[in-house]
Amino acid sequence: MKxxxxxxxxxxxxxxxxIQSILDSIPTRVVVLNQEMxxxxxxxxxxxxGVENQINAETDWIGLDYLSMCQQTSGLSKKEANxxxxxxxxxxxxxxxDVKLVYSCNKTGEERWFSFQAKGFNSDGKRWVTITHDEVTxxxxxxxxxxxxxxxxxxxxxATFEAIFxxxxxxxxxxxxxxxxxxxxxxxxxIGENGIAWVVTEDxxxxxxxxxxxxxxxxxxxxxxxxxxxxFAEIRGRKMLYKGKYVHVTAVSNITKQKQAENALxxxxxxxxxxxxxxxxxxxxxxxxICLDTxxxxxxxxxxxxxxxxxxxxxxxxxxxxxxxxxxxxxLNDKFEPYEVIGKRQNGSTFPISIQAKSMPYKDExxxxxxxxxxxxxxxxxxxxxxxxxxxxxxxxxxxTDAIFLVRDNRFISYNPKTLEMFACKGSExxxxxxxxxxxKYQPDGKLSEEKSIIKINAAKAGITQIxxxxxxxxxxxxxxxxVSLNKMTLSDGEYIHATIRNISQRKQAEKALxxxxxxxxxxxxxxxDAILIIKGDRFVDCNxxxxxxxxxxxxxxxxxxxxxxxxxxxxxxxxFSIEAANEMMDIAYKKGSHRFEWLHIRNNNEIFPVEVLxxxxxxxKERFLHTVWRDITERKQMEKDLxxxxxKYRTFFENNxxxxxxxxxxxxxxxxxxIAAINFFGYSEEVLVGMYIHKIxxxxxxxxxxxxxxxxxxxxxxxxxxxxxxxxxxxxxxIYQTKLVLNNQEVFSxxxxDITERKxxxxxxxxxxxxxxIFYDAAVGRELKVIELKKEINKILKALGKKPKYIxxx
Numbered sequence: 001m002k003x004x005x006x007x008x009x010x011x012x013x014x015x016x017x018x019i020q021s022i023l024d025s026i027p028t029r030v031v032v033l034n035q036e037m038x039x040x041x042x043x044x045x046x047x048x049x050g051v052e053n054q055i056n057a058e059t060d061w062i063g064l065d066y067l068s069m070c071q072q073t074s075g076l077s078k079k080e081a082n083x084x085x086x087x088x089x090x091x092x093x094x095x096x097x098d099v100k101l102v103y104s105c106n107k108t109g110e111e112r113w114f115s116f117q118a119k120g121f122n123s124d125g126k127r128w129v130t131i132t133h134d135e136v137t138x139x140x141x142x143x144x145x146x147x148x149x150x151x152x153x154x155x156x157x158x159a160t161f162e163a164i165f166x167x168x169x170x171x172x173x174x175x176x177x178x179x180x181x182x183x184x185x186x187x188x189x190x191i192g193e194n195g196i197a198w199v200v201t202e203d204x205x206x207x208x209x210x211x212x213x214x215x216x217x218x219x220x221x222x223x224x225x226x227x228x229x230x231x232f233a234e235i236r237g238r239k240m241l242y243k244g245k246y247v248h249v250t251a252v253s254n255i256t257k258q259k260q261a262e263n264a265l266x267x268x269x270x271x272x273x274x275x276x277x278x279x280x281x282x283x284x285x286x287x288x289x290i291c292l293d294t295x296x297x298x299x300x301x302x303x304x305x306x307x308x309x310x311x312x313x314x315x316x317x318x319x320x321x322x323x324x325x326x327x328x329x330x331x332l333n334d335k336f337e338p339y340e341v342i343g344k345r346q347n348g349s350t351f352p353i354s355i356q357a358k359s360m361p362y363k364d365e366x367x368x369x370x371x372x373x374x375x376x377x378x379x380x381x382x383x384x385x386x387x388x389x390x391x392x393x394x395x396x397x398x399x400x401t402d403a404i405f406l407v408r409d410n411r412f413i414s415y416n417p418k419t420l421e422m423f424a425c426k427g428s429e430x431x432x433x434x435x436x437x438x439x440x441k442y443q444p445d446g447k448l449s450e451e452k453s454i455i456k457i458n459a460a461k462a463g464i465t466q467i468x469x470x471x472x473x474x475x476x477x478x479x480x481x482x483x484v485s486l487n488k489m490t491l492s493d494g495e496y497i498h499a500t501i502r503n504i505s506q507r508k509q510a511e512k513a514l515x516x517x518x519x520x521x522x523x524x525x526x527x528x529x530d531a532i533l534i535i536k537g538d539r540f541v542d543c544n545x546x547x548x549x550x551x552x553x554x555x556x557x558x559x560x561x562x563x564x565x566x567x568x569x570x571x572x573x574x575x576x577f578s579i580e581a582a583n584e585m586m587d588i589a590y591k592k593g594s595h596r597f598e599w600l601h602i603r604n605n606n607e608i609f610p611v612e613v614l615x616x617x618x619x620x621x622k623e624r625f626l627h628t629v630w631r632d633i634t635e636r637k638q639m640e641k642d643l644x645x646x647x648x649k650y651r652t653f654f655e656n657n658x659x660x661x662x663x664x665x666x667x668x669x670x671x672x673x674x675x676i677a678a679i680n681f682f683g684y685s686e687e688v689l690v691g692m693y694i695h696k697i698x699x700x701x702x703x704x705x706x707x708x709x710x711x712x713x714x715x716x717x718x719x720x721x722x723x724x725x726x727x728x729x730x731x732x733x734x735x736i737y738q739t740k741l742v743l744n745n746q747e748v749f750s751x752x753x754x755d756i757t758e759r760k761x762x763x764x765x766x767x768x769x770x771x772x773x774x775i776f777y778d779a780a781v782g783r784e785l786k787v788i789e790l791k792k793e794i795n796k797i798l799k800a801l802g803k804k805p806k807y808i809x810x811x
Contacts, residue, residue, distance in 0.1 A: 029133040035092050035126070037066045037085065046133070066131070084116065091120040092127050102136065112137045163252040166242060167195030170208065173247060182254060184226030198252070200224045211237055211248055223252060232259040282373040287365055289315055289331050301375055303345035315371070319353075320344050327355070331369065334359060340376065352376045392663070392673065392743055399739045399750045402659055403501040406489070410434050410457065413496065422503060424474040435499070440473050460486035460497050472501070481508040502659075510759055513766060531630035535615070536623070538563055538586055550630065552604035569602050573610075589615035589626055598633065660734075660753035665746070666709050669694040672748065681755065683727030699723040699731060712738045712749060721756070733757045 023030050023043035032041040042061040050061070061069070066088075067081050080103060087099040098119040104111060118131045163179035165172070172190040180186060183198050190197065199207050203221040210219060216238050223233040234253045239246050282298030284291055291313045299307050302318055315331065316324045323341035330339060336358055343353040357371040397404060403422040405415035412430045420427060423438050430438075439449035460466045466486040473479050482501045489498040525532050531547035533540050543556050551567060553559055559567065564586075565579035572581050578600075589595035594616040602608050609632065616627040660681050663673035674682075674689045682689055682697060695702045700722065711717045718738045723731050737752040788809060795805035 031061065031066065031131050033066050033088065033129045033131060037088060039064050039066055039069070040128075049133070088118055088129055088131075091118055091129050094120075094127075096120075113139075161253070163198075165195065165198070165250040165252070166247050167211075167250065168245070168247045170195045170211070172197075173242075179252070182225075182252070183223070189226075195248075195250075198223050198225075200230060207235065210235075211250070214239060220255070223254075231256040282375075284315065284371040284373065285365075285368050286315055286331070286371060287368045289328070291315060292365060292368060298373065301345075301373070302343065303347050303349070309346075318343060320350055330355070330357065334369070343373070343375070352380050354379075388744060395741045395743060395750065399741060399752075400659065400661075401737045401752045401754075403499075405430075405499050407435060407457070407497040407499055408494065410436075410454075419501075422474075422480075422501065423472070424476060424478070429475060438472050438474070440471060440479060443471055456484075456486060457497055460488055461495065463488050469504070470501075481505045507759065510762055531611075533559075533628040533630070535564075535586065535626035535628055538583065540564070540628075541625075547630065550603070550632070551601070552607075558604075567601055569600055569608050572600055573598075585613070585615065586626060590617050590624065593617045599630075601630070660755070662751040662753065663741075663743075664694055664749045664751055666713060666740075666749050667747075669705060669709065678753070681726070681732075681753070682724070697724050697726075699725055709749070712740065713747075715740070724753070733760045 019041060020043070023041060024045075026043060027045060029046040029049050030041075030043045031039050031046055034040050039061045040063075047060060067085050084101070087096070087101070090096040091099065098117065101116040102113060103116065104113050113136050115134045115136045116131070118129050120127060120129050122128070161178060163182045164176040165179060166174035172193050172195050175185075175187055175190065185198070196204050196207050196211070200222045206219075207221055209215075214237075216236065218234050218236045220232065220234055222230050224230050232255050234255045236251045238249055240249050242249070282301045283295045284298060285293040291310050294307055294310050296307065299305070299310060302310070304310055316327050319327050320342045323343075326339065326341055329335070336356070338354055338356040340352060340354050342350050344350050352375075354374045354376045355371060357369050359367050360370055361367060397416050400416055400418055403416065403419040405419050406413045411432055411434060415427070415430060419430065423430065425438075436450045436453050439453065441449060443449055443452055456466045456468065466484070468484055470482050470484045471479055472482045481504050483504045485500040487498045489496045526544050528544060529546050531550045532544045533547055534542040539561050540559055541561070543559055545556075547559065548554075548556050551559065563579065564582040565577075568578040568582065570578060572578055574581075585595055585597055585599075594614065596612065596614050599611050599613045600608055601611055611630040612633050614629040614631075618625045618627050660678045661673075661675045662671055662678055664670065665672050671690055671692050671694060674686065679686055679689055684692070695705050698705055700708070708717075708720060719735065720738065721733065721735050724734050725731050733756050735754050735756050739750045739752075741748050741750050791807040792809055795807055795809070798805055
């Protein structure tokens with residue numbers, strides 16, 4: 001062995017000094033092997049490494065077997081040594097040019113890593129291998145630490161409920177599974193894309209600014225999913241080392257439910273802002289009656305500048321003297337039920353508060369008392385207003401001119417005084433009884449009252465408001481017509497039927513008179529000597545016999561469904577086309593209600609004759625018609641002139657509105673309350689109507705109104721008929737029932753207003769119709785008498801001439 005080693009040293013002696021100097025200057029451990037895998041050259045770094053590890057310390061390594069020495073130096077196992085030997089053999093054989101390996105070494109008891117690199121080269125006709133060894137323990141540990149850190153972060157990011165995005169220079173690198181579920185984008189769809197593609201366009205500038213500035217506090221933006229839907233997001237970001245480089249990590253939480261809750265709270269606060277500008281609740285953490293901590297709302301509520309000013313205070317210092325004992329009692333006895341006391345601010349001002357507390361662990365203080373304090377100033381004010389409102393509506397209930405009562409299980413539960421008056425009975429005769437007991441057995445349509453009422457009540461129970469006419473019966477059997485309104489009302493103890501009954505006997509009598517008037521009018525329509533027609537749209541739909549005779553038709557069917565221009569010459573007297581002029585006349589009548597004009601018509605024999613036409617717009621049910629009267633100007637001009645100013649109207653109306661109610665201060669006539677029906681009736685907003693003086697809507701003078709109010713105060717009169725002026729300047733006839741009440745120690749008038757304009761118009765229309773019919777009748781009878789007198793005169797002249805009478809005079 002020694003002889004072979006000596007020969008090898010001599011072979012390399014000629015070049016060794018030069019090569020050795022070069023290799024010794026290299027900081028890496030280097031050896032050169034011959035084909036027998038013997039070391040022929042080792043640099044100083046390699047020799048020093050052996051000395052440091054107490055391996056082959058007294059030799060220069062020349063001629064030693066590389067693999068056996070590696071096992072001693074590097075701690076390679078036999079298997080690893082065989083692998084290294086095989087790879088070196090492959091280099092010697094030319095199968096490989098180089099080999100790179102990293103292996104661990106625990107020889108010194110500490111885990112270390114080394115890199116092994118072998119590269120072949122040819123020289124002097126022989127194959128040689130250069131081998132370098134470097135310790136890479138620090139680099140390996142750094143890589144392992146980074147891998148472990150990234151793996152831990154990956155596991156945490158996959159387990160979190162937040163979406164996690166990794167980006168570099170605003171370009172996507174990575175995301176967790178939560179992000180994929182939250183936004184619908186797969187990683188392959190986003191890699192290389194804009195790193196904030198998940199933010200709506202209008203928020204991207206803000207998010208990008210926060211990313212670039214390194215902003216780390218949470219902030220909000222609107223996120224957008226792959227399908228285009230959006231949601232509210234809370235965003236946090238920071239820089240971190242990831243795969244060997246610093247990237248921006250963004251965490252996104254879906255806070256839609258939180259925002260919805262916040263929005264719902266804001267909406268709730270807006271709905272009730274008239275009752276309280278804000279709901280304030282202070283939180284105190286106390287122990288032994290001493291404040292340990294509190295929230296900012298408590299600072300504001302009690303008028304302090306900073307929270308530190310309140311820490312250490314006795315909670316009894318925050319209430320008035322008379323409230324301290326109650327606070328002490330609840331605190332010392334650890335009471336949990338809510339109670340009310342008077343709070344005291346730092347400036348000495350007081351306000352009502354509601355307190356509720358419970359015990360719970362808190363920080364390092366152990367069990368503490370957590371107390372919530374609510375400023376109930378607004379609630380107290382509301383309670384007072386509710387009591388006043390309840391009193392007001394109770395007075396309105398009792399003073400109403402309509403019968404109002406509650407029904408449950410088809411039995412009277414409650415009623416107002418008007419109910420007893422309307423049914424002419426006592427309270428004991430109505431409570432617990434069925435409403436059908438105050439109805440006849442049958443209604444006017446022949447149906448049983450009991451069966452029909454059950455249908456109406458069941459519909460009201462289903463939430464469908466019922467408004468209908470009914471025949472009721474007083475206790476003594478007297479029948480009266482009523483308008484009934486049924487509504488479901490839900491109270492704390494269950495569901496009820498709220499019923500309002502209005503006696504409409506007078507209105508029904510007026511309607512009956514109107515129907516009789518209509519029947520009389522129909523009779524006159526058919527028997528009238530004047531031509532009367534009905535137009536629907538722009539076509540004749542009816543006419544009387546006089547029309548057929550005037551036009552020379554055989555029957556009315558020849559006229560019906562024709563346009564007025566079809567029985568007119570092509571042009572009118574003013575040169576206009578009849579069809580254009582006719583349409584214009586009808587439009588005017590529909591818009592203005594009536595229209596009178598002269599017209600040229602043409603008979604069946606082509607004879608043109610002038611008529612004066614009166615078109616009157618009439619509403620029948622939901623349809624509009626034109627009531628048309630033709631009068632021959634030539635024969636009956638004078639009568640036509642007398643009747644020119646009259647307007648025939650045909651109206652039906654039905655009043656379903658609830659009673660109009662006002663409360664008026666008799667001292668100055670100011671309106672202090674108006675219900676919805678009054679607001680709708682007068683056309684003013686509530687803000688304008690409430691506070692308005694009564695003389696603004698009553699057409700009487702201020703002096704006359706003062707007289708009426710004084711009479712009502714002295715109870716001389718409580719029923720009046722006035723004219724009220726609406727917001728749109730319309731003037732309505734009304735009847736009012738005025739009752740003196742006392743609300744909050746103040747005398748007021750409850751005024752129930754019934755709009756009787758339609759009734760008054762109906763009465764005036766009936767009077768006008770009767771006058772008109774009387775004129776028709778007088779004119780017709782007068783004409784016949786004149787004809788008879790003329791015939792008598794002719795017969796008398798013929799007789800004087802010795803001739804036979806021409807006419808037979810009826811007796």
